[in-house]
Each structure stands twice: as C-alpha cells, then as structure tokens.
Amino acid sequence: MEPFLEAFQYSFMQNALLAAIFTSISCGIIGTYIVSKRIVFISGGITHTSFGGIGIGYYMGFNPLLGAAVFAVLSAIGIEYFSRKSEIRHDSMIGIFWSFGMALGIIFIFLTPGYAPNLMSYLFGSILTVSLTDTWLMLGLSLLIILVFLLMFRPILYIAYDETYARTRNIPVSAMKYLLMALVGLAIVLSIRVIGIILVISLMTIPQTTANIFTKKFKTIMVYAVITALIGTLAGLFVSYKMDIPSGASIIFSLVILFIIAKIVKLIQRRSLS
C-alpha cells in the first residue's frame, strides 16, 4: 500500500485518483440505465461516433474533448430521432453513425499537419495524463447525473422498464429519453480520457453486470456498480503505475477479475445454501 500512497505526491496521480472517482460515479449510474434498458449497442455507437469530433477538434485546433462531446450528444439524439422517423432500422442506423464518426475522425487527423501525439490516449485512454480541467468537468457531470437521478428516479425507472405503459400514463417519455441519451453521451465523452474510445463501454457494462449478480433492484445495482467501478479503476490505476502498462487495459483487466470473483462468491453462496 505504501508505494501506492507515495505515488500521490505527484499531482498527475492526484488527478488520476479524482478522475477514477468521478468516472466511477457517472459510469456506474449511467451504465445501470444502459444495461437495464439494453442499449449497450447504442452506447457503443455513440462512443465511436464521438471520434469524429476528436478529429475535427485536432484539425481546427480546439479541445478535442469538446468536439467529442458535441458529436456524442448529437449522435445520441440523432440515432434516437432517425430510427423513429425514418424507415431504416435502429441497429442499422447505429452502424452507420458508428462507422461514419470513425471515418471522419481518421480523415481529419490525417489532414492535420504534423503528428497527433495524444491520439493513442483517446483510443485507449490514459488516466495518468488527465488534466485538472478534465477532473473539474468530470466532477460537474457526476453532480449533474446524481441530481437528475435523485430528482427524476421514478420516471427514469418506469420509462426504462416499460415505455409503452409510461406513455399511457401521459409521462413525457420522449423528452425524458432525449435527456438521458444526452447524459449517456456526456458520460461517455468524459470517460474517454480515462479509458479510451475503444474500451469505454467496459465501465458502463462490467460493474453493472457484476452488481446484477447480487441484486435485482435498479437502485441497488447503481450503488454496487459505482463501488465496483471504483475498486476496479483504482486497482487498475495502481497496476498501471507499478508495471508501467496502459491504464485503460489494466482497469478493464481488474474489472473482469472482480466480475469473476463475484461469480465464484455467488456460486459458493448457492452451494452452502442448498
């Protein structure tokens, strides 16, 4: 433990720690909605579309995360809108957004003169290079997500469970879904710095699935998922620091180990009960 605590003398490690906490909160909560409503594929689509925004950010010289945020929110709303209004099927529409965003990102990064040094960190994440500004943004988003879920927990739960029924009760289903998809987009973008575009879906699914082993209640899954995500990111951060391996991959490795341990614990529990 001591070398780990020692490491926090460095400000980059302090930022990394804060990033791990805030990302675990926002992904733990938002991921519970994603997993319960079975929109993992949409979330993957939004994540990859946001790469287009990163490319444009590089090319035009503004913060790539800002570009990613705009792309993520627009694609989240766009997928929702187009699959309702047009004849193209939902998952095909996601496929188009997914690949088009990646293509745009590649084109613009290619057109940018010089080498794009941080490109790899956007694709695979780099929790050790998270800036202080990034952590402030993550804090803001975590607070926003907590606030929305505290105030609107009932409509969120009911719409996620049975949208059609919610419509018969005159609940504003569409407005609520657009709001939640926008939050999904933002949570994804701010996690990109920590875990990368290619791996971000892990924080939205593995902790929730682990939590779901022990509880079948929406609210409890959210709490357990946040805790699991936190343990996983901190363990991953530590391993990444000690062994000098990419942080995104080591975080996912830790999360999967936690998932396997949870499965085994559950099996043993069942054995001893029967």
Place this chain on the structure above:
Amino acid sequence: MNETKLVDIEHVYAGYDNKIVLKDVNLSIYQKDFIGVIGPNGGGKTTLLKLILGLLKPSDGKIHRYTSVSSGIGYLPQYSEIDQKFPITVRNVVLSGAMTGKKLIFKHTRKQKQRADELLEQMGIAHLQNKPIGELSGGQLQRVFLCRALVSDPNLLILDEPNTFVDNAFEGELYEILRELNRSMAIVMVSHDVGMISPYVKTIACVNETLHYHPSNKITEQQLATYNCPIQLLAHGDVPHTVVKKHQ
C-alpha cells in the same frame, strides 16, 4: 341509453407505415360495459386497444375520450411485450401505474403507496412485493400487471390477452376478479379464445380489419363466418356454451 359514455370511436381508420389495419371502425364504450374483443391474429385487435389508449393516432376519423377517462386508462399489455429480466421489484411495477402527468420530477404520495399495498394484498401477492419480477411465475406476473393497471383507480380497464401464460386455475380466478371489477369500471378485453370468455363478457366486438359489434355475449359459428371472422371456437365441457340462431 342513459349510461355514462367513456369513449367514442367514429369512422376510424388506422395502421402503420401506409398499411391500413383498421377500416371505418365505430365503437362506443359505456361505464358498465364488459366488451370481449375477438378476431384472428393480425386482424387489428391490439391496434384497436392502442387507439383507445391514445398510443396510436387514427389516420382518419375521430376518437373522443370523455373526462371520466382523461385521467388515465388502466392497461394490461401483452405478456410478451415486457422485459422479464429488468431489475425492478413487484412493488415498483405496481407503483409505476400510479404515476401520471407531464411532471418529470415526481414522488409517490402516501395515498398511492397505500393503494398499491391494498391491491397487492387483494391479489394475494403481498408477500412477493420486494421480489424482482424475474422470479415470478406467469400467473403471479399477470396479477402484478393487473395491480399496476388498477392502482390509479381507472374508470376503464383494457386487457390484452390476460390469459396467456397463466395456469387454468388462475384463468378462472382472473375472470371472477374481472367480473367483480366490472361493477365499478368498464372493461375491454382482447382474447384469442372466444369460447373461454363468452360466459364472462357482456358484449362482443369482432375485429378483422373492420369491427362488428354484437350487443350480446351469445355468438355462433355461423355469425363468425358471416363476419369474415375466422376464429377458433374451443369447446370446454364445464363452460356454459350458448348457441343461438343467426339473427338478421
């Protein structure tokens, strides 16, 4: 007729993506009605329910919901339309039926929670209230959905094949519950099994692209043939079957 009218459907056409499913449908629902909706699969039974619920807008014609149902209609959807692995408890499913209105910031009142507890007790599933829905049997789940449909104390209850995936014992019990509920609310129930429902419902609507309303629960095979309503008539030994002559 001096009964209170709840819903008026006048010359309604409806469908999806330019495909017309229902043509020139007329139906009035009154306070004391118990209408059995029968017809072949794909004939438009569920579409009719969606129109009454306001989930689907008619492409032509008019639907009028009177003020007594403007606060909401109780609805029990088809069993297969619900995600049975969703992490939600029985009590929360029932409470979800109490939510109403355009508010996004919403908390349940004590009265709503009391009503939910009463219904769970009445349906004999109070001991299951904290269980996730994934652990319930088909019959238990249908009871939960019935509680959800009733928690808002609606004047109109709409049921889409409530007898699927339930055991025979509960099916009979369900119809007795509905008969009791019919004292205080109108009921519209879709069923694929006309033989089973006909002793319980008061009138029958046969839906197959068009709607034919029979102002009694006595329906014969010839009538069904006349109205182009190819329905399977099942004979059950212990269910009273009434066969009357074809009327003009």
